[in-house]
Amino acid sequence: MGEVVIRHIEPSDRVTGLSLGHPEFAPLKAYLKKEARRHHEQSLARTYGVYTPQDDGKVRAYITLVAGEVAIKDGDEELVDGFNYKHYPAIKIARLAVDSELRGMELGRTLVRLAIGIAKDTICPAIGCRFVVVDAKRLSIGFYERCGFTAIDTQDNLARSEPVMFLDLHKLEVNGAAG
Ligand SMILES: CC(C)(COP(=O)(O)OP(=O)(O)OC[C@H]1O[C@@H](n2cnc3c(N)ncnc32)[C@H](O)[C@@H]1OP(=O)(O)O)[C@@H](O)C(=O)NCCC(=O)NCCS
16 A cells, blocks of 8 residues: 555545445545535534555545534433533544545554544643544444444433444543554
8 A cells, every 4th residue: 555644635635436335434425525625625624634655646535523522411421520511522523434445454543543633632732622522333333442432321322323432532541542
């Protein structure tokens, strides 16, 4: 594969032809093609693409980040000891996709690590932000667990088609987040 580059997407990038396999992932392909650059330009989301030397500006994987929160629906789980909040500030992984051809090569984990690094080193010191959060597609729950995320442990959440999973930035050293 050669050395990959990870950077903000740019207007001249090739955003078509991402191959994701399962039809459930079609919206991730469409988002990259139709919305990612527009959202990026308008600061509605930030998308980071993965580029290989042989693909000449073609996006082969991407992650999209937005400001978000961890919402505790029934208020029965204390995510931070002593704070019975219903909303905790977070960075949200809004979208993540790796081309089928490049899966199993740590690109997904590298992009999640990038999100955690940005949250921990850039956002958290400047603005209150305790968690990284994602609405995880069922097929990717195991992946996020490997990256150190935990599903909110309520019946409601576990029954959702995309359960909310979170990672606590204050517990990174303890749980070895993102492998
Ligand atoms: C989920 C996805 C991003 C993983 O990307 P990837 O580059 O193949 O993953 P990595 O190679 O970085 O894998 C990291 C670890 O997670 C594991 N893993 C990867 N995909 C997994 C899955 N679907 N279920 C369980 N474990 C998985 C790997 O085996 C590896 O484990 P290790 O810690 O033992 O080495 C990719 O399969 C994908 O784009 N899927 C379709 C879209 C999607 O589901 N996006 C998430 C939206 S919320």
